[in-house]
Amino acid sequence: MRPARKTVGLALSGGGANGLSQIGVLKALEEENVPVDFIAGTSMGAVIGGLYSCGYTPLELEKIAHTLPWSSIVTIGRDDYSRSNVFLEQQRVRDRATVAIRFEKFKLVIPRSLNSAQALTETLDLLALGALYPAGGDFGNLPVQFRAVTTDLVTGKRVTISSGSLSEAMRASSTIPVLFSPIRRGSEELVDGGLVANLPVDELDAFRAGYRIAVDTHGSMYASGRELDLPWKAADQAMTILTKLQYPAQLERADIVISPDLQGHMATDFSDIDELVNVGYLKGKALAGTIKRSISDGGPEGPPVNIRGWRREVRFPSDSPEYIEHYRIVSGIVRNATDAKRALAELLGTDLFTRVRAELDTRRKRVLFHLEPLPRIERVRISGGPAGVLSPDLQAAPFQPLMGRAYTNREGTRALESLVRAYRDKGYVLVNLRTPSLTKGTLSVALTSGKTGAIAVSQDRNITGPTPVEREIRIDTSRAVVFSDAKESIDNLYETGVFNRVSVTAEEPRPDDEHLNSALLKFKLDEKPATVVRIGLRYDETNNAQALVDYRNENLWGSTSSLGGWLKAGQKNNIVNLEFNMPRIGSTQLTMSSRAFYDQHLFDHSNIVFDPQFLSQSSVETGSYDITRYGFSTAFGSRLGKNGRIIADATLQHAESKQDSETGVALGTGEADLLSLGSQLTLDSRDSQLLPTKGNLTNIRYSVTPVTLDNSELFWQFSGSHEENIPLSGRTTLQLSGLFGVSSSGVPLSEQFFLGGPGTAYSRRFVGLPENALPGNNIAAAGLQLQYSPPGEIIFPASLRLIYNTGNAWDRRGEIALARLIHGVGTAVVWRTPIGPARFTVSKAFSFLRNADDQETSTLRFSDTVLYFSLGHDF
Structure with missing residues (x-):
């Protein structure tokens, strides 16, 4: 016989950030002992409902809501990559481009969304993987039966998902068209269920729920066109308009409607999670009493059996x-x-x-x-699970309160859940219960091994070969799977750069098959077309307008290697590169690359003069110089993690330097064929090339050019640089930097170090001096930069900088001295525009020298005021 109450179904609506108030509603219902038997959810309601159904408590959901990086999950950037975790070669390629266009069999591939939704995919996959109950198979077997409502973008029809991958169901129901890529499920292209049923009360009919609770968190519309300043806000407004048409019919089906007081809160605002949860909690508490009275009215069917006086x-x-x-x-x-x-x-x-x-x-x-x-528990016998993770005492601890006394089904269930949760807390995501049994006072609990019996991989285009996939999956089938292994595998696969989206789900062994003790892990890979064209545009005060075109196959023969080239054209510099890069050779950490190059660079050089007058203009232009280098280089080495490598390389080139115009003392010029051998260590963990807020950059290089070909004098170079970015707060970063370079004598101008300017491929950064201001065989510099990103916008999102650096360049090592250092200060603003960063800097150098190459000190003097401006990525 069933308890004397109606079954309870919950319909959870969409609503973006507003949907987080549903956590508060669930929290209130649990505190008031209002049972929930079924949940049907749409969009954010599907996410909250799906996670609750597979075992997450309202308190855990609240904690998850606080810890998730919502801004990165809902970002509209095309790629969700962490720059610090991609291959160095990919960092350089992506850093210099403004637009990337992909082709498949010479046909342009138009992106179907602004975002691949990888951050959302990974978040939901890992949450489902770490749930108390297996989140795959029939959702009717979950503790709370569940259904997710989606829309088939092809037919426009409602599609209800009641089995399969729970994370995929949640993701499909919350996939906003245009912003996120649709979820392909057979012939269906699934997107947000809010298009057809934002509050799916009618879906509770499938459960035959005796009492239907509608939780409406759709929020309000934007009041003016000025507020619709971002694509996702326009999409949210369109969704809200559609949902208004559906609501009357759905609300009529509900026995009670819980509408948290959201007070005009916008669906895109995740800034005050505590308040959102609290308003849901208050409304749930207020109506819990009414719900309890209503569901208790469902007494036994049929006429009563009077036993009064019996x-x-x-x-x-x-x-x-x-x-x-x-x-x-x-x-x-x-x-x-x-x-x-x-x-x-x-x-x-x-x-x-x-x-x-x-x-x-x-x-x-x-x-x-x-x-x-319920049979009394006198003793507990626990078998299975990964060995040595929990001691016998810790395994038995959840059952101690039940020993030798009366207990309820709920208490028994919570004890079993506590055992599984103890393994989850240790990171073991696949340790689950087999069917427990209780015989003659002995509770026998069998656990699965926590291992994966097999790893299955599905690819939509079948471009990538098995080796690149298998080497990035960090899961050992001979031991229990832990959370960090699953996360690392997802990140590794995605950060190869050849996949739009990487998803993982676990399929549990059938309960009736006693021979199966391991789950099946399924990786689903949505591959990118391999051919990509990248375009970049740039303007700066030194080199004027420049353009970049980069064409390459980024998944050559399915190996994740790349083959292609790039062209840079400008008034003062031109580059043509043909490149082959192999980030990893097979399953090893070895790497190799080769390139044929042509590099022509024209620059102006001035003699830097310091004057006692702060606003003087004393520097004298000495001429324009043209450096042209072309040849071939190859490198071989080993990766150091994703963002580092150590290599040995060889470069065969023809190098020529000449003076285009002469107005003063000329730099040494010449022409030679050179063969150089070198080694280099590079580590780059910065989160951004231009606006880093954390991470470091280290580069150390040694090269030697022997007497060979028409080079008559051996010369060598040793250089290094380091950049340390220290976050002081969420918006403030302190950057410390230093660099050095030493050389033997006889280094031609084409191979010398250059110091000056904001930092380019040709000249090391020194704010206060023009680009290429100080050539030399030996250089040293150190810098300090304070960067602040204000919360508002200055036309575009912006960062403000204060900069100080000191250093110099010398022809001979014997000239190096602290007294001969030049100092530079500057202030800059950097805007993040749609076509790339825009940077404006005002700077001034000062020293106790009359000229930059003086040997004797003087009183404090100043050089010319230098302004820098650039728009676009540096390439």
Whole structure:
């Protein structure tokens, strides 16, 4: 017989950030002991409902809501990559481009969305993987039966997902068209269910719910066109308009509607999660009493069986003393009963019994209640699970409060959940319960091994070969899978750059198959077309307008290697590069690259003069110089993590330097064929090339050019640089930097170090001096930069900088001295525009020298004021 209440179904609406108030509603219902048997959810309601259904408590959901990086999950950037975790070669390629266009078999591939939704995909996959209950298969087997409502973008019809991957169902229901890529499921292209049923009360019909609760968190619309300043706000407004048309019919189907007081809160605002949860909690608390009274009205079916004035007896399976406690608990129900059917329902509602029945003797007016309590637990035997993770005492600890006493089904369930949660807390995501059994006082609990029996991979285009995929999956099938292994595998695969989206799900072994003890892990890979064209545009005060075109196959023969080239054209510099890069050779950490190059660079050089007058213009231009280099280089080495490598390289080139115009003392020029051998260590963990807020850059290089070909004098170079970015707060970053370079004598101008300017491929950064201001065989510099990103916008999102650096360049090492250092200060603003960063800097150099190459010190003097401006990425 069932408890004396109606079954309860919950319909959770969409609403973006507003949907987080549903956590507060669930929290209130749990505190008031309002049961939830079924959930149907749309969009954010599907996410909250899906996670609750597979075992997450409202408190855990609240914690998750606080810890998730919502801004990165809902970002509209095309790629969700962490720059610090991609290959160095990919960092350079992506850093210099403004637009990337992909082709498949020479046909342009138009992106179907502004975002691949990888951050959302990974978040939901890992949450589902770490749930208490297996989140794959039939959702009707979850503790709370669940359905997710989606829309088929092809037919426009509603599609309800009730089985399969829970994370994919949640993701499909919350995929906003245009912003995120649709979820392909067979022939269906699934997107946000809010298009057809934002509040799916009618979906509770499939559960035959006796009482239907609608939780409406759709929020309000934007009041003016000025507020619709971002694509996702326009999409949210369109969704809200569509949902308004559906609501009347759905609300009529609900027995009660819970509408948290959102007070005009926008669906895109995740800034005040505490308040969102609290308004849901308050509304849930206010209506919980009404709900409890309403669901308790569902008494036993059929006419009552009147036992008023009858003699009552209670029978247990035996006369054992262990049932005395049960009798004391239920004696009041039996003694006060007037209806046998209702008495049985109330006895079953105590949750202490597996079966109850009443034997009626109408002649003698006697009723005999037969009660079968849950078997008593005297001891616990736990088997399976990964060895050595939990001690026997820790395994048995959740069951100690139940030993030797009466307990409820709910208490028994919570004890089993606590055992699984102990493994989840240790990171073991695939350790689950087999069917427990209780015989002669011994509770036998069998756990799965936590291993994966097999790893299955599905690819939509089948471009990438098995080796690049298998080498990035960090899961060992011989040991239990832990959370960090699963996350690292997803990140590794995605950060190869050849996949739009990487998803992982676990499929549990069938409960009736005792020979299966390991889950199946499924990786689903949405591949990018391999051919890509990148375009970049740039303007700066030194080199004027420049353009970049980069064409390459980024997944050559399915190996994740790249083959292609790039062209840079400008008034003062031109580059043509043909490149082959192999980030990893097979499954090893070895790497190699080769390139043929042509690099022509024209620059102006001035003699830097310091004057006692702060606003003087004293520097004298000495001429324009043209450096042209072309040749071939190859490198071989090993990766150091994703963002580092150490290599040995060889470069064969023709190098020529000449003076285009002469107005002063000329730099040494010449022409030679050179063969150089070198080694280099590079580590780059910065989150951005131009506007880093964390991470470091380290580069150390040594090269030697022997007497060979027409090079008549051996020369060598040793250089290094380091950049340390220290976050001081969420918006402020301190950057410390330093660099050095030393050389032997006889280094041609084309190979010398250059110092000056904001920092380019040709000249090391020194704010206060023009680009290429100080050439030399030896350089040293150190810098300090404070960067602040204000919360508002200055036309575009912006960052403000204060900069100080000191250093110099010298021809001979014997000239190096602290007294001969030049100092530079500057202030800059950097805007993040749609076509790339825009940077404007005002700077001034000062020193205790008359000229930059002076050997004797003087009083404090200043050089010319230097302005820098650039728009676009540096390439």
